[in-house]
Amino acid sequence: MKSILIPVEDHAHMEAVMETALLLARAFNSYMEGIAVGPDIAEFVAADFALSGIVLDDRTRRDFVDHSRRMLESFMARRHVERPRDEGDRPTFGWTGDALVSDSGVGEYGRIFDVITVGRPGQGPRSPRKSTLEAVLFESGRPVLIAPPEPPQTLGERIAIAWNGTTDTARSIAFAMPLLTRAQDVVILTVPGPALPGPSDEQLAKSLRRHGAQARVGIVGEAENSPAAALLEAAAALGADLLIKGGYTRSRLRQLIFGKVTSEILAEANLPVFMAH
Known part of the structure; x- marks a missing residue:
């Protein structure tokens, strides 16, 4: 980078x-x-x-x-x-x-x-x-x-990945590999809700460990408000200073209609977000 x-x-x-x-x-x-x-x-x-x-x-x-x-x-x-x-x-x-x-x-x-x-x-x-x-x-x-609105004190020391098995998230992870291999801790958080076709969080963790990343699987609690809120709460509990996720798995038009995870994270995240489409 x-x-x-x-x-x-x-x-x-x-x-x-x-x-x-x-x-x-x-x-x-x-x-x-x-x-x-x-x-x-x-x-x-x-x-x-x-x-x-x-x-x-x-x-x-x-x-x-x-x-x-x-x-x-x-x-x-x-x-x-x-x-x-x-x-x-x-x-x-x-x-x-x-x-x-x-x-x-x-x-x-x-x-x-x-x-x-x-x-x-x-x-x-x-x-x-x-x-x-x-x-x-x-x-x-x-x-x-x-x-985020307030500048972070650190970046990339402890990274959370919002994993949903999609190509957008896989591409974001590939771009972020220089950061992932430097991080002290990489925690994979599965997006709450129905699972999409694709590798599991544990399979992703194993793949990242082959590159030398300190990757493990984390737990996302039940969301009282939304999956995005649950992800952000889990990232905050981990002390993450960077969130990696895919950008707009759905089209922008459908995103506006359905108001899914990406839009909610963009509205609420108080940590830097690394994203690719």
Whole structure:
């Protein structure tokens, strides 16, 4: 995980996103690259925002880009992270572009990075936008590290896997293997509910142990509210500082209709979530 893309936007949890990316970068001496992201003009017009006319102004868009770049540079300066000079043994950062990029544009650019770090979406006016997460998840072909509103103190020391036997979860685990083999503890939690066709949690644990991961099977208690709540409670009880799961086993449309585990975890998780589709 030597390259991390950070879509930068002026939302309430941007500091947590950068902190989470830096924790990952410190583990692998990674290069982090910032890019300014903003809603498409069409999105503003469709939503009938008062700012829709202002977004058309090139100078205003450049101001947004400059502000995003300064946010990243200021954060990295406070953390004593420098721009790359050579192939060193420390995290570095850079910036790309001088134009505001759409969510889809970030998803396309993210295809050359090992992981993309975004904030957990929310409903508030200054919360990270769900459209950014969905664009990088569905259009990049790369894993996404979703930062919680409050930055974690550690990342990847104790990992929980939400296992449901699906291809999306298997792909997430494959992308996360560098983290899994470094972790002190890897606990596999089976998603409550009817089992889907696929290997069992114990079979997954054996497979991960062949790679040197400290993998074992955990227990998820009965959920009073939902399977997602039960998973998050189990992860919290384990002291997990990262949750790995598949992204949207169902289509996005069906996800909106049925409100399944992924959407609920995205709404409630207070630990970083590593996800691929």
